[in-house]
Amino acid sequence: MSAGLTLVFGVMGLINLAHGSLYMIGAFSAAAIASWTGSFWLGLVASLIAAAIAGVIVEIVIIRRLYKRDHLDQVLATFALILLFSEAMRWIFGAFPLFLDVPDILSGTLSLPLGIEYSKYRMMIIVVGILTAIGLFALISKTKLGVRIRAGESDREMIAALGVDISKLYTLVFALGAALAGLAGAMVGAIQSVEVGMGEPVLILAFVVIVIGGIGSIKGALVGAILVGLTDTMGRFLLPSFFKIFLSPSSATDIGSALASMMIYILMAAVLIWKPSGLFGNSAK
């Protein structure tokens, strides 16, 4: 999620609040196709395609006009898009959540060293995450497209002047970001229910991640994602225990979990105060 978001912002300077909606679209497509065809894998493919197509359509119709506008306009227009997509989904699929089943190959747990039993499906998610990270690094640093993307990040006008077809590049980047979001949505769809509004909490997290990592930096998105994930999970686990040391158990749980849910935002605030452009960001943006 974060990689897609940071790509779009880094290359096109566009804040896209509707990124969460693309995640949702991916999840819904996967669930729908999976239940229709019975195959989880087809569902995944469907999610990539559906999200990418949605991305392309949205980009051509609306997003294009927003590149030159200021951030406020982008925030508002994409906020409006969230409303549009959410209601559209509600209209197509109804108000009840859909379910996506974990495929049989991946159900059950894996025995890891140290006697830990870890869900196979979640393992797959981690693997896909790592593969995506590697894939993106390869794309950005080794391919021609990657070079154009990096050039676009540092100087948009220049690459247009050099003859690179900017609008196609932008559409492509946007579609790529959308596909990533759709994939994320589809994968999560099997462990949580697929419903309208599922994208927004993740969107906010993704924004926190890319702000911490530095907007525009894929490396930052990866580091940020790891930091956020760790902080959130450790926080929920450690904080209540920490407070139990000197407070009564019920207060400890209360304060601990209250603080835990705020942890990632506290982390983001701290990072921004120390480095106003994020860990790997360049302050030109």
Add this chain to the structure above:
Amino acid sequence: MVSPILSIQKISKKFGAVIASEDVSINLYQGEIHGLIGPNGAGKSTLIKQISGELKQDSGKIFLGEVEISNHPVFARAKMGLARSFQVSSIIPNFTVLENIILAIQGNLGQTFRFWKPVSKNQELIDAAHGYLDQVDLKMRMSVLASELSHGERRKLEISMALALKPKVFLLDEPMAGLGAAGSKVMTKQLAKLKSRAPILLIEHDMDAIFALADRISVLVYGRVIASGTVDEIRSNADVRHAYLGSDDL
């Protein structure tokens, strides 16, 4: 020995491996115009930014009169009397000329934190503004939006705003830029008048103007002052000729 109004002492700044300023020292005395020239890329803009406070020097000190301002933020230096004009006219586009000047006056008087009285009814500010506009001949355009001013008029507006700061020093970054022959003549006369108010550190590419106006000149090349002296001294300096090989007629 008369003490300088503005004293820049051994200012240095690097951007990675690029040396923007190296051990630059300049003293500006009351009543003089000190020209700063140098080929493109010499680091003149960077130096101005360090003096105004937009950039922080790596080492060295800056004094305004007796006070060290090396670590003061931009607005504090402006408040103390450092008036800067920008290479690319920096004005408030959606406000009128009058409102632009009032902003400068209010900044100088420290009256920004007044929340009640409408600016348009503040006769004191308006009268003062008229005065400053008169001095640059911009009064008849006072109700025009700043964004609609011609290039030359924007330059005048900037000078007027600088005056409104009751400056101890003027820091003028290429005020002639973009002005035609007629405009340059007018600006030259304007600057000559300004000299009596406060000393000027004048960056310019227009050599005619510099030689006409400046009392002393410093030449900046690759971040270093390679020569500093009177107009005649600089004119006959071999190093300076060398630095300007072919690019400008001395």
Add this chain to the structure above:
Amino acid sequence: MIKENYFNTICIVLLLSVPFLGLFLDEPYYITLATKVVILAIAGAGLNLVLGYGGFVSFGHAAFFGIGGYVSGILASHALNYYPIIEWPFIIEGTTQMLIILPLAMLVSGGFALIIGMLCLRTSGVYFIMITLAFAQMVYYFAISWPAYGGEDGLSVYLRNNFPGLNTMNGISFFSICFVLLIIVLFINARIVNSNFGLALQSAKQNPERVAAVGIEPIKVQLIAFVISGAITGLAGALYTDLNRFVSPSVLSWHTSGEIMVFVILGGTARLFGPLVGAALFIILEQFLGGVTENWQFWLGFILIIVVLFAKGGIIGMITKERHNG
């Protein structure tokens, strides 16, 4: 194109007609609606100061709305339940006096705005948007997980707060209080915008470099605007709790922040009556479109996109003569 002042007067007349119509037709619901519009307009007016005139996009104003709302809710519920808020070092009891609650709500939300502003204003652009969002989220999650005041279920206050001489449970009386407050807020906004401070604030929006170059510290100006803005939005939050006799963490969600922004934009940023027009439009859409289709938010989104892409000045921008400031 009509003059803005005429338009503003028409707005007031239209607004006032609704509750009276409600009285006349014996439909108290209209009065509640009108009150809601007024309260949301106050919230929008607060945001307009920083968004419209100041030019910085705060995505976290729901925090101030919610903080004001909770101050009101907490004080009132303690008073109604007869139990003090703190017992040590000295007893602080709740209260249901509006004249105490409202200023206190403003003070607390303004105080938070001061802290949040000091931390956020060092950043700019999208980072500012995100960090304001982050702080709002912090407050949101805190409210959800703090069980003492209802957590996710919210806090009910079964009586309206007291205002000397009026029966606040009466719709028209409560409306009148809110309306008067709206007029006061708009009046104060107008004075601020046209003052020396307003000049500096709007200049900082267009060219902060120049503002610093004339000796004014842009961050200080923006911070003060942010605090005032937070206080006004907090006032609205407190009134909202009173209107609904209920407050819950949903007033702190980023959807709420987004909605407040929508009022301001729809009406027209940097326009005095913008928030009022925007809030009215929003409520009208919610009521009428909502009656027609469950998916009314779709159309809201659609209208919003049209406005953003094609009608930048909002409704007021389309109807009245151009004003040059901001």
